[in-house]
Amino acid sequence: MKTLLFLLLTLLCSNAFSQTTISGKIIDQQGSPIMEASVYLKGTYDGTATTEDGTFTFETTAIGLQTLIASSISFETYSKADDVTKLNMITIKLKDDVNTLDAVTVNAGTFNAGDNAKVTALKPLDIVTTAGALGDFVGALQTLPGTSNVAEDGRLFVRGGDAEETQIFVDGMRVFTPYSPSANNIPTRGRLSPFLFKGITFSTGGYSAEYGQALSSVLLLNSINEPQEEKTEISIMTVGLGLGNTQKWKKSSLSLNTSYINLAPYQKLYPDNNEWHKPVESVGGEAVYRYKFNNDGLLKVYGAYSSVNFDLTQEDINVADGIRFGLKNRNLYINSSYQDFLEKDWSIATGISFANDHSEIKYNTSDITDNENSAHLKLAFKKYFSSRYKLNFGAEYFATNFTENFEDSGFEDDYEFDNNIFSSFLETDIFFSKKLATKIGLRGEYSELLQEFNLSPRLSLAYKSGTNSQFSLAYGEFFQNPKNDYLKYNSDFTAENTTHYIANYQYVKNKQIFRAEAYYKEYGNLVKYDTPFALPTSTYNNSGSGYAKGLDIFWRDNKSIKNTEYWMSYSYLDTERNYKNFPTSATPDFASKHNASLVVKRWIEDWKSQLGFSYNYSSGRKYTDPNLGGFLTEEAKSFNSLNANYAYLISPQKILYVSVSNVLGTKNVNGYQYANQTNTDGLFERRTITPAADRFFFIGFFWTISDNKNDNQLDNL
């Protein structure tokens, strides 16, 4: 009987009597109650949600040490291990989750493209479907503010800087020769095909300490980690042919692309103002191999080879027969990167890139052979202490060897230099709250060639002023060794430098983005020389200087007009510099005071077509008129171009694409060339430098063959 009673008592106890009450209140950092937060004991069924005043109470049969978890959407999850009896009448303060979309982002100077970013200025498809960009991602970026349109060059000119001041990186590794060579006055194109990338970060200033050797801007491209499927792609274009294939295995994948471009048929139909002896012919191939290790590690190896060949005669006011220019270029680029997540919230990223660029140039009677070997090695670590505090540090080594052989009617000379740079960087990201964040970095660079060490501090700060708006500030110092054109003749230099000051305001609401950014940039130690061109015999020094200041405005609206997206950019630029052989401080000929562009895209459902327009305007650029005296005092007429494109989805896997640049055939002027000698009237005669052709047509047919009947090459265009 006694045993039975005891048993009964025990049962009763375990069933009903050993309940402990857990209770308390959950508040946010301002002390306001959080309702509907989830509170429970880990590993048990016991828990509840908070009421309107943030309080909670529940019973548990668990005893001893238990872990209490409190979580609510857009707050960091809280956990506390204690004896259950002590988890009564407690107050829990939840911290804002800083990883949400509505948290502040440190973004002064930066545009993001691709779907991985919080605020995307350009979407993946925009990179390739912007009218006038002709499938070149650089062309699409030129519709963003902060860039100057230099129609005859095609490269990126950012905020009063020349094209060499922008560096391009793929998966953190430097691309040494990102542009295909082209003749004078003919715009170049990027070598990298746009469909290899899933995310693009374009910084027009004030960028991270992880990147260096760029005075103005960096363009960071992230390649695709894993292709979606196996497929074969065939392209037939007015300018050539393309063939691609992707294979996938369990842990790895291989993509191959080949292209053959020949402009001869096009130039037969639409002759331009150059006399082509050998129209541009290029053969290229690229391969990407990706391997996923079991432990999240990812290895990517990218290799590209291209050869370009052309020969032409271009008009010149001082040479009656014109100037003969021929080029044979071959370029090999290899980029391998490995990234992995280690234990205790560490991650590692390492890589090596190598480029060999070989050019044989014929310039009238001169034969020039250039050979450049460059390599970049990098090792970087990241540590996530918490979502609020991250540390990123690493070291890298850049090596460049350049040789040139110059031969002209019996005269021969060789030039060579090694430009090796060792750098290391340290950067930290701190979120003080969901509203205030900062990034502080320091970069040190030692140049073996210049035998000097430079330290560049970088700082940015962002404050979220409202639900949809935020302010950011950035400051940074940037160093870059003088370009190859000077280093091959002289190495008694110091690095050129810039200091950036940036203030940014951004408003993002419901598929609309407004962004305004003001900046001031100071140039120091720019290279100067005392001859009309950089020559082996010139006297060089670093006494040049300059500034650039301006305002960039961006507006994108995907909401107001149905099936239509548009964006507008405007840049105001005030810049002067005294560098190269300038006798005085002046606005360089690549900079225009006002740049504006409008891009419109409309999807027409019934036609299964996308129609796109873009309009580019830039105010006239400076030139020197020797008849008037002065230096870079005259202004050429403004540049206007209306471009259109049309993509028609014949079937899910067949696309017809038509694109026309400068539809209206506006007669643009790239500049003027004056005669070296006066004519009989005592005047310097001039020749207007116009684009090689007013319009450019492109028609292409793209066909994708895959198991997935919906995939197409729209993203390649």
Place this chain on the structure above:
Amino acid sequence: MKTVLLIATFIFTLSLSAQTPYEKGMNEAFALWEQQKNTEAVQLFERIASAETDNWLPPYYAGLIEIVSSFGLKDEALLNTKLTRAKEFLDNASEISENNPEIMITYALLNTAYIAFNGAKYGMTLSGENVAIYQKALAIAPSNPRVLLGKTEWDMGAAKFFGKSIAPYCEDVERAIVLFNEEEQTVPYYPYSGLERANEISANCKKETSPN
């Protein structure tokens, strides 16, 4: 004595015949979901998941509710937060049960929620991913009616977009209905649902492909 025995037996039976905490929790969570109390339902499934660490169903349902309830949201930040949470739940579920076709197609549903919110921003990358998910799931479970139906619905959407006939896909819907009816429902709380949806699509098929 008799009373004591009676009470003892009563208590014993109570603790034996009563639902296990798992059943009680799951039933309660489903009831909450039915009453549209999504937040509470997710929270309860989350709690069950924390206790039943080797059962993929609780985190699966927690993720599923987050996804389903994010369709139609206007605020991208909230959408992203909910879907990020949903992905964590699904990741948790697939760690417990690898290559599970039910979880795989729920990842596809998660992608669809992003695409439905902003097709231009998310469509290009995620739609290809979805096709790959359905192909893989179908290879693993060729006679799973939900996988077949999910894949068919996805293909139908694409066909409609290009103004093509959906007729060839209607056969697959009928095949899915047969598979639904043949399916043996043995695992408690397993997501066997989908027949209703299949019937709806089938009815739609008949309407659209009928000669008049």
